[in-house]
Structure formats: structure tokens, C-alpha cells
């Protein structure tokens with residue numbers, strides 16, 4: 001496509017590109033949400049509101065708080081990027097990655113404990129390992145994206161207001177992963 | 193070297209895929225080896241995941257996309273030569289053509305498998321296939337045809353057509369678009385490999401416990417299905433964003449061609465419902481490979497859960513197939529009857545109500561599965577409710593034909609056949625929606641005949657209409673009209689003669705998915721087999737016409753049908769940027785016969801050799 005043509009069309013302008021990317025991300029989130037809905041409804045279909053007593057409630061609450069805090073830091077990274085504040089962006093991306101890793105370690109410890117109480121071959125274990133595992137996969141993909149962003153930001157890729165879309169997109173995705181956990185946490189730990 | 197160079201990305205992709213497979217399966221053997229013997233199925237599953245990533249990087253994701261992630265400049269692999277069909281091209285016309293050619297080939301392969309089934313079914317008893325092989329052939333025929341039904345329109349025609357019909361120069365996410373195509377070849381390879389791993393006998397529906405127990409071929413099938421689902425989710429996302437944002441200036445929602453509306457609605461389903469089948473397939477794989485207990489009642493699971501999840505996708509999926517088929521139908525009818533789409537707004541409203549209602553009818557597949565009885569009546573009611581918007585679309589088709597001056601070209605003949613076939617498919621569907629009759633007809637050839645009337649008689653005939661209709665635009669050459677019409681009558685008559693008798697064999701109790709049947713149905717089955725081969729042969733004429741015309745056919749004009757929509761207002765085939773200057777939409781697309789009305793102003797250099805189409809009302 002010729003650039004002249006593109007400019008006339010108005011659809012290849014940077015503002016339009018961000019609009020399109022934004023709706024693309026929202027559509028992806030809508031789609032992905034259906035996946036979680038399928039898994040969460042399976043939990044209620046198979047086991048109603050049954051909940052084993054040996055869930056580690058303190059740890060469950062702890063990792064939830066860690067993940068909620070990471071939503072705050074990723075939001076700060078997004079705001080900093082929109083102002084072109086490279087150092088603050090860098091710092092908050094790192095905080096988010098740290099909190100995300102802490103969350104992953106927490107979930108890992110939960111898995112270690114869960115293996116002895118309700119292993120994946122049992123009814124509740126099936127649901128528990130699948131839901132937390134699928135969610136952890138989302139967390140890990142988010143961490144990889146944040147890692148790339150940290151690397152690119154260090155090289156000054158997102159130094160201006162116009163180019164910070166990748167940071168905004170990653171932040172929105174991270175919030176989504178967070179909201180998904182906010183639904184998964186009561187599904188596994190609280191209902192009874 | 194010059195022979196290899198066009199295929200160098202494919203070769204690189206295969207090498208990367210092999211490396212990916214080795215890494216993935218080594219990882220799996222390390223993980224499983226830590227707790228016991230290295231297990232085969234985890235190695236296959238993780239190996240495949242690695243192979244898929246390797247394949248995609250090799251075919252061009254690395255050059256076009258991944259370089260950007262580490263701060264390098266990405267480079268485009270688009271080019272003005274046929275070489276770009278064998279790599280990660282982001283031109284929607286190339287991708288549309290890739291989809292179309294791929295899935296016509298899949299259609300022929302799956303059709304060949306159907307012929308194999310018909311030979312086995314020519315006489316009662318087991319003729320030459322074992323039960324296991326029969327099941328594998330039947331299952332492969334099923335899943336391949338489902339793929340054809342889903343991807344030919346939403347991947348092929350939608351890709352080639354939608355940006356042109358809305359006056360855009362490409363889709364919203366060209367790279368995701370190319371990705372959605374290039375994850376298809378691994379699907380095909382997996383399915384072709386299943387016989388080497390013991391085949392699979394679940395049918396395309398993959399019900400557990402069969403799918404959690406069968407040979408490793410079943411795992412390959414599950415992985416293939418899951419990957420295909422990913423492709424259709426990405427396709428859906430892309431078309432929604434494209435249609436929302438990239439319409440040409442002046443193309444308000446009410447000026448959008450009906451085919452674009454139908455793709456929009458199908459994309460909504462594709463984007464959302466497909467996640468359910470993905471979740472269901474993942475759960476089956478977790479049961480199989482990791483030993484979880486979703487569907488195993490010994491482990492606290494319930495096999496019926498899968499049927500709910502599966503049909504929550506697979507009923508709406510029927511509308512991913514049939515809604516764009518309706519779109520093509522109304523499009524072709526309108527252009528060749530020289531009349532507007534009758535009740536345009538009602539049709540659009542009906543398509544949206546179909547999308548909504550399609551999410552609350554799934555359990556009509558579970559009447560005989562042991563679902564609680566009190567759910568029968570609600571699902572029967574919703575299922576019958578969906579026939580109202582479907583009926584509106586059907587009436588719109590009749591309204592276009594009514595007193596129109598029909599130009600009976602090959603695409604128009606196929607479109608008219610869709611109306612005929614879908615009427616039979618729709619009426620016989622009522623007996624399957626109603627609980628009392630369904631309990632008798634469930635799992636018989638009545639069901640087989642019914643869905644072949646809707647999906648083959650409805651959708652495949654619409655695909656044929658679409659192929660002939662857009663052939664000159666895609667290839668730049670004209671197909672042979674006499675051969676096209678011969679193909680139509682040949683296929684139409686033999687198709688009906690093949691599938692109509694199956695309603696009777698079904699009513700008399702012939703079971704589907706079984707290689708054998710009772711002796712009293714021998715004569716009828718022999719006749720069906722004979723005619724089915726006549727139908728199969730009609731596709732050879734079709735392929736001959738397509739291939740020979742693309743080489744020697746007369747060069748096509750920009751607008752051979754004198755149609756008003758935008759794709760015909762640019763050259764055949766269109767230039768890389770589709771329109772040399774952006775079109776300006778100023779009127780409705782279907783106002784045939786309205787004096788001085790124009791759909792769009794396209795500059796003459798846009799390639800239309802006949803100028804705008806409004807004055808070219810054939811026969812008026």
C-alpha cells in the first residue's frame with residue numbers, strides 16, 4: 001500500500017491504529033473470558049459448592065492481595081509511559097514483574113500442598129489444578145510480555161505519548177488476568 | 193536452487209518445527225521421567241506445541257513479527273509473485289486465496305473418504321474395512337468437512353471479500369490474519385497422521401469416555417481440533433475489528449452489503465463460542481494425558497458435562513457455517529435478479545437474533561443422553577424459536593426472486609438450489625427439534641440426511657455459488673459457463689438423489705456411525721452408493737473447470753456481472769492496495785433499477801473498465 005493512499009484513507013494514522021488495537025484487545029479479552037466461564041461453570045456443574053477443608057486460606061488470600069497490588073503498579077507504569085517518563089515506567093514494570101513472580105511462587109506452593117490433600121486425579125483437585133493452572137499460564141504470558149516491554153523501554157521505545165500503546169495494552173491485559181483471579185478466588189476458596 | 197527458492201520458507205518452517213518437536217518432547221520426557229516412566233502422550237502433546245511454534249516462526253512470523261519484540265525492524269514477505277502464497281504474506285487477497293484453495297482440496301479429500309464409506313455401506317455386513325478403520329474414515333470425513341464448512345467462507349470468502357466489499361485496503365490485523373491461515377497446515381498434518389497412531393473412532397464430536405480412552409490417534413485429533421479452534425477465534429476477532437473500523441467513508445451500517453453483515457454475525461459466534469470447545473477439548477486432554485477427573489465418574493467427573501460444553505459451541509458453530517452462506521445467497525440472488533435484498537433491515541435483525549438464540553438451544557442434542565427431563569421442553573421451544581428468524585431470511589430470498597428478472601448464470605443456479613435444499617433441510621429439522629420424534633430418529637440416517645441437507649445442500653451449494661460468482665475477481669479470468677452449468681445440474685440432481693433416500697433408511701432404523709445395517713435396507717443402500725459416485729464425479733468437472741480456466745480462460749472484465757457492490761468497481765484481480773483511490777460510498781448497494789442511484793464513487797483509475805455500474809442494469 002502506498003503511504004499517500006494510506007494517509008488519505010485515514011485508517012493508517014497512528015490514532016486510528018491505536019483505536020483498532022484497543023478494540024482488538026477488548027475482543028480478545030471478551031473471547032478469553034468465555035474460556036474462564038466454561039471452566040468456572042464446570043466447577044459448579046460437577047461439584048456444586050463443595051469445598052474441601054484443607055485449602056490454605058491464608059495463602060489464598062495472600063496471593064490475591066499480591067496480584068491486586070500488581071494491578072496498581074502496572075497502572076502506574078501505564079500512566080508513566082503516557083507521560084513519557086521512562087524511568088518511572090521502567091521501575092513500575094519491574095515492580096509488576098516482581099509481584100507477578102511472587103504470585104507465581106505462592107501458587108506453586110499451593111500446588112505443592114494441594115498434591116497431598118486433593119491431587120489432580122480427584123474431583124476437586126481436577127478443578128483446582130485446572131483453574132489455577134490456566135490462570136497461571138495467563139500470568140506467565142503476561143510476565144513474558146512485560147519482560148519484552150521492559151527491554152524495549154530501556155532502549156527508549158516508549159518515550160513519547162504516541163508510542164506507548166504496547167504498555168497500555170499489556171496493562172489492560174494484566175488487569176484482565178487480575179479480574180479473572182478475582183472471580184476464580186471465590187470460586188475455589190470461598191463458596192460453600 | 194531456483195526450484196527450492198519459492199519454498200524456502202516452507203522448508204525452514206519444517207526444519208524449525210522438527211527442532212520445536214524435539215525440544216517439546218524432551219521437556220515432556222524430563223517432566224514425566226521425574227516421577228516415573230517417560231510417557232508417550234505428554235511427549236506428543238508438548239512436542240506438538242513446540243512444533244507449532246517452530247513452524248510459525250519458520251514460515252515467517254519471525255521476519256514479519258517477532259523481530260519487533262526484541263527491537264529489530266520487521267520485514268514484509270509480501271511480493272508480486274506466486275511465491276508469496278508459500279510464506280507469511282499479510283495481503284488479505286493472498287490469504288483468502290490460500291484458504292479457498294486449501295479447503296477445496298480438503299473438501300475433495302473428505303469427499304473421497306465419503307466415497308470409501310459408501311463402498312463399505314453398499315451391502316450389509318463388513319465388506320473391506322474393519323470396524324476400527326470404518327470409524328477412523330468416518331471420523332476423519334466428519335472433522336475435515338466441519339473444517340471446510342467453518343473455514344471456507346469465514347476464512348476464504350470473508351478474507352478475500354470483506355475488505356473489498358467495504359472499500360478497505362486490508363483487514364484490521366493483517367499479521368493475525370496470516371497467522372490464522374498458517375496454523376491450518378499443522379492441523380492437516382495432524383489429521384493425516386492419525387491413522388499411523390491407531391486412528392480415532394470418536395466421530396468429530398470427541399465424546400468422552402471414548403475420547404479419553406482410545407488410541408493416541410485420538411490425541412492427535414484433539415490437538416488438531418484445538419488448533420483449528422484457535423484459527424477461527426483469531427479470524428472472528430479480525431473481521432469484527434475490520435468491519436467496525438475500516439468501512440469506506442459514507443458506508444453507514446445500513447449501506448453495508450448483506451454478506452458483510454453475515455460475516456459480522458458469524459464472527460461474533462466464532463470469537464466467543466469457540467472458547468467453549470477449546471475448554472472442552474483441553475479438559476478431555478487433561479483427563480487423557482494427566483489423568484484428571486472431569487469426565488470419569490470414578491474420579492468425581494461426569495461425561496455429560498462434555499456434551500453440554502461441546503454443544504454450547506457446536507450448535508452456534510452451525511451458524512458460523514450457515515449465516516455467511518445466507519449472506520452469499522442473498523448477495524448472489526440480488527445481483528442476478530436485479531432486485532434489492534428484500535426486507536434488508538429485517539434480515540439483519542434476524543441474523544442478530546439467530547446469534548443470540550443459538551446460544552440457548554444446545555441441549556437439543558442431549559434429549560437422549562440422560563439429561564434431566566424437565567429441560568426437554570425449554571430447549572425444544574428455543575430450538576423452534578430459531579426457525580422464525582431463519583424463516584425471515586428464507587422469505588427474503590423468496591422476496592428477491594419474486595418477479596425478478598433472473599439471470600440464470602452458474603452462481604445464480606447454485607443460489608436457487610440453496611433455497612430448495614435448505615427448505616428440505618429446515619422442514620426435516622423440525623422432527624429432530626421435537627422431543628417425541630427425535631427420540632425415535634436420534635442417531636439414525638435421518639439425522640445424517642438432515643444435516644447434509646442444511647450444511648451440504650445449504651452451505652456447500654452457497655460456497656459453489658460464491659466460488660463461481662467471485663472467480664473472475666479472484667483469478668482475473670472467466671470460468672467456462674457451459675461447464676459450470678453442466679456441473680450445477682449434475683451435482684444438484686445427483687446430490688438430491690443421494691441424500692433424499694437417506695431420510696427413509698433413517699426412519700427404518702439404519703444407525704449412523706455404524707459400518708453395518710439390516711438386510712432389508714440393502715437395495716436402497718446400493719442405489720445410494722451408486723448415485724453418490726455420480727455426485728462425486730461431478731466435482732472432477734468442477735476442478736477441471738477451475739484449473740483450466742485459471743490458465744486458459746478468457747481475461748475477465750472488472751465487472752462481468754454488472755453488479756453494484758464495491759469489489760466489482762476495481763480491476764480483476766484487484767491491485768495490491770485494492771482501490772487505486774479510496775472509494776466514497778454515496779448510496780445503497782442493492783438499488784437496482786433506481787434511476788441515477790450509485791452505491792459508490794470510485795475514480796475511473798480504480799480499474800473499472802465499464803465505469804460505475806449503475807447504468808448497467810442488464811435487461812432493464
Ligand SMILES: [Cu+2]
Nearest residue numbers: 507554556557
Ligand atoms: Cu444443534
